[in-house]
Amino acid sequence: MAQQRLGIIMNGVTGRMGMNQHLIRSIVAIRAQGGVALKNGDRVMPDPILVGRNAAKVEQLAKAHGITRWTTDLNAALRNKDDTLFFDAATTKLRAKLLRRAIAAGKDIYCEKPVAENLKDAVAVAQAAKKAGIRHGVVQDKLFLPGLLKLKTLIDAGFFGRILAVRGEFGYWVFEGDWQPAQRPSWNYRKKDGGGIILDMLCHWRYVLDNLFGEVKSVSCLGVTHIPKRWDENDKPYKADVDDAAYATFQLAGGAIAHINSSWCTRVRRDDLVTFHVDGTHGSAVAGLQKCWSQALVNTPRPVWNPDVPQPINFFATWSEVPDSANYDNGFKAEWEMFIRHLYEGAPFKWTLIEGAKGVQLAEAGLRSWKERRWIDIPPLKV
Numbered sequence: 001m002a003q004q005r006l007g008i009i010m011n012g013v014t015g016r017m018g019m020n021q022h023l024i025r026s027i028v029a030i031r032a033q034g035g036v037a038l039k040n041g042d043r044v045m046p047d048p049i050l051v052g053r054n055a056a057k058v059e060q061l062a063k064a065h066g067i068t069r070w071t072t073d074l075n076a077a078l079r080n081k082d083d084t085l086f087f088d089a090a091t092t093k094l095r096a097k098l099l100r101r102a103i104a105a106g107k108d109i110y111c112e113k114p115v116a117e118n119l120k121d122a123v124a125v126a127q128a129a130k131k132a133g134i135r136h137g138v139v140q141d142k143l144f145l146p147g148l149l150k151l152k153t154l155i156d157a158g159f160f161g162r163i164l165a166v167r168g169e170f171g172y173w174v175f176e177g178d179w180q181p182a183q184r185p186s187w188n189y190r191k192k193d194g195g196g197i198i199l200d201m202l203c204h205w206r207y208v209l210d211n212l213f214g215e216v217k218s219v220s221c222l223g224v225t226h227i228p229k230r231w232d233e234n235d236k237p238y239k240a241d242v243d244d245a246a247y248a249t250f251q252l253a254g255g256a257i258a259h260i261n262s263s264w265c266t267r268v269r270r271d272d273l274v275t276f277h278v279d280g281t282h283g284s285a286v287a288g289l290q291k292c293w294s295q296a297l298v299n300t301p302r303p304v305w306n307p308d309v310p311q312p313i314n315f316f317a318t319w320s321e322v323p324d325s326a327n328y329d330n331g332f333k334a335e336w337e338m339f340i341r342h343l344y345e346g347a348p349f350k351w352t353l354i355e356g357a358k359g360v361q362l363a364e365a366g367l368r369s370w371k372e373r374r375w376i377d378i379p380p381l382k383v
């Protein structure tokens with residue numbers, strides 16, 4: 001049994017996602033468990049070098065997590081032949097350019113979504129990766145959430161019969177930043193910085209819908225800026241000039257209809273911050289991040305419309321929770337491990353830059369639908 005070293009250049013790890021999900025919950029956790037086990041008994045140990053603009057911040061982050069290598073010099077990091085994988089979780093705006101630089105330096109790529117701000121750049125990055133013959137992967141974390149894994153089990157078991165419709169509710173109140181700090185970075189609300197909920201969330205909805213319910217064939221999307229003024233990290237007011245909510249309907253291959261509301265301007269009264277309600281001829285289910293509840297046709301209550309009496313049925317009590325059937329790991333970590341196995345033993349890995357580009361394709365189509373006030377078809381993506 002041998003240990004192999006994977007040198008990873010990790011960019012954008014002082015940010016929210018980079019630090020919490022990718023560094024701490026994924027790479028540091030994989031190191032703590034002794035690496036990723038391969039089929040032949042070998043283990044792959046990630047050896048990251050953290051890259052950031054602020055030396056003090058990166059050094060402190062590295063030290064706090066027992067990581068010895070850090071730098072502010074991305075070019076030098078890319079020149080090091082011993083670090084073969086480039087990872088990026090910095091702002092969306094910079095991503096496509098950074099990926100192109102890393103591909104030109106011969107690195108394999110793993111990165112956050114969206115892979116680019118527009119489809120042209122997303123396809124160009126995927127083409128460059130293909131030409132260079134490197135391996136690549138994109139974060140599609142929602143697929144590895146326990147709630148969605150349980151939903152997938154129900155689909156695979158034929159629980160739903162014919163799936164008719166999917167209703168997704170994503171969102172929560174993101175504070176404006178005046179009397180209490182916002183929970184999201186201010187660039188999310190500025191067009192010039194790559195912000196906007198359509199670009200952010202439709203990338204997720206593409207892989208969720210494609211992988212669980214049927215390929216997205218067309219979209220009708222209405223975006224809106226509900227809150228035009230917010231306060232940034234330095235308590236300064238700024239103009240929020242992008243969509244902070246999107247109301248989108250999707251037609252899927254196979255005939256199911258999906259409608260997903262995405263909003264940073266809604267107050268939660270539902271099971272989780274995101275829920276997917278699936279209705280089929282034989283049963284229905286509601287999945288959140290961790291849990292999933294189902295109701296079969298034979299267990300479906302029989303409501304009768306009568307506004308004159310208080311509702312006699314406690315609807316929430318008529319659903320059964322789908323039990324845990326595995327030890328669910330953090331979804332980001334699970335995908336990192338799959339990607340590492342793909343690098344070292346050629347294990348199948350579907351979620352490439354091409355899949356990432358499909359997410360951008362849907363986001364761009366959503367923006368266009370909003371602008372042109374019409375349905376937009378989603379053609380097969382050629383790379």
Ligand SMILES: NC(=O)c1ccc[n+]([C@@H]2O[C@H](COP(=O)([O-])OP(=O)(O)OC[C@H]3O[C@@H](n4cnc5c(N)ncnc54)[C@H](O)[C@@H]3O)[C@@H](O)[C@H]2O)c1
Nearest residue numbers: 012013014015016017018089090091092112113114141185
């Ligand atoms: N998979 C998911 O569920 C998910 C969730 C949220 C965000 N994201 C994606 O992750 C990325 C980061 O989002 P976040 O919420 O962590 O943002 P963030 O603002 O918290 O972090 C951004 C990071 O980029 C760095 N950065 C910003 N400008 C830079 C510049 N000019 N040069 C170099 N570095 C720069 C920052 O220092 C920070 O490390 C985005 O692309 C976003 O779409 C994914």
